[in-house]
Amino acid sequence: MDKTISEKIISSHAGRDVYSGDIAVVDVDVVMAQDGTGPLAVSQLKKMGFEKVKNPAKSIFFIDHAAPSPRKELSNTHAVLRQYAENAGMVLSDVGEGVCHQILVENFASPGDIVIGADSHTCTSGALGAFSTGMGSTDIAVGFALAKTWLMVPQTIKVNFNNIPSKGVYAKDLIIYLIGKITAEGATYKTLEFSGSFTKNMTIDDRFTISNMAVEAGAKAGLFESDEITKRFLKSQGRGNDFKEVFADKNASYEQVIDIDCSMLEPIISMPYTVDNVCSVSKIEKIKIDQVLIGTCTNGRLADLKIASDILKGKKVNKNVRLIVVPASKKVYLEALKEGIIEALIESGAAIQSPGCGPCVGVHQGILGDGEACLSTQNRNFKGRMGNPDSFIYLSSPATAAYSAIKGYISDVREIL
């Protein structure tokens, strides 16, 4: 019987043919946790009596959410991760390396893999054709210990992104549009498989943005087929040999097929307090902003920073706005430096922070004040997300964010394109 991408990958890791609805214990290729979820995974590992992990070369702790540490309690939990990683021979990605999901795609996740991580946006690696999904600390502790997990094989919703979007509309707009259409629980327990003519014209960074936000529709995974674009990316990371062809069978069965004509879309934002609360920028009243964040595992990659700097170059950030830019990884940061992107951003008035999650999760580096509004390129805008329940978060593409930073309110970037 023909299979979806999820059914194929899970079958190959279960050692038998499985289809949506089946339960399978599977081998996993990559396992990770970050500094918010890792310490609990360590205590669960110890409770189960594991001082070592099954596959240390692909077991990773990331210190990225509170990096560098803003307070002693977190410095102490960072020490727990460093210590366990050293004893177990695991990989430690420490302060300054960047956000877990970006480093996974740069160095660890490969097409056809099963990747599990104690972070909901682990679905990002789906852009490479890996079945990659987020779980909690206990599941991940078991994943570290045994290099196995259990999964229910998900049903799949196929999303066809057709036709080329018009100017000012980016991957972020497409995925926000989709979530608005199917709602924040429209894909719960399911895989979103992204296809359609436009996927062949996307950059790999576009694909990362889209897969990253699959979980905002509740999805377990957000998958692309692997192709020349995937291959080129892996080669650029010195991992050409990790390429493998991953695709769905022709007659695979889908729970639903959604066709989106990208040429009809406009720049779009998510309004407080849910990602599916969407509105076209052209339809909103004037929304004043106090802070703009460009970065995170959703939109902190080279293509994103370049789009922002092209808009901000030679201009000044509005005097009432703080613009914070956080490159997603050290590699991205260095490339952006080489290309003059960082310089242009700084000249325009941006504050650049070291690679990591930055203010996204409300721990440090840009907590909002009471009543303040932030336009962010991150993936969620829940109440309190950026550290203050009395503030407001709007989500947009890097282009909309950069242009709005100049204007001081959420603005339609098509005005200058």
Place this chain on the structure above:
Amino acid sequence: MAEQKNTTQKILKGKSFKFGDDISTDLIAPGRYFHLRSNLPELARHVLEDADTEFVRKVKQGDFVVAGRNFGLGSSREHAPIIIKLAGVGAVLAKSFARIFFRNSINIGLPVLICDTDKISENDELEIDLSKGIIRDITKNIELGFKALPDVMIKLLNDGGLVEHIIKNKGFNL
């Protein structure tokens, strides 16, 4: 805040605390308390604080969180179900749950029940028979069913959670 106790007992009794749709893990375990994740009893003093500031003060051992759609959406932080359990909550009832939160709850032994919560009001006296799959709203004198868990999750719950399952079976035995 109430003391923690074993939630595997079959009949649960308590009062209902109502919440709306889309209660995110940011509302349950806010990021601004990130540093308290290594001190769960302290973190539990802030559980659901951004959704209902009075909740922690009022909740008693065995009470229920009763919510709308998509409870627990957002991050994978297992601290969210853990502190709900630590605060004394006997079970979470909702119309639907986000996937990771649901799985985490089973792993740590917090009953999560899918049912028509519109029928339950704030402060209703509830009695839940986990093995028979019945929720009795004593205040309203009605009975509600809830969706049965998948077999694999019942197995995990019966073993006392995932960690205990792995210790007992020296690996997966699902």
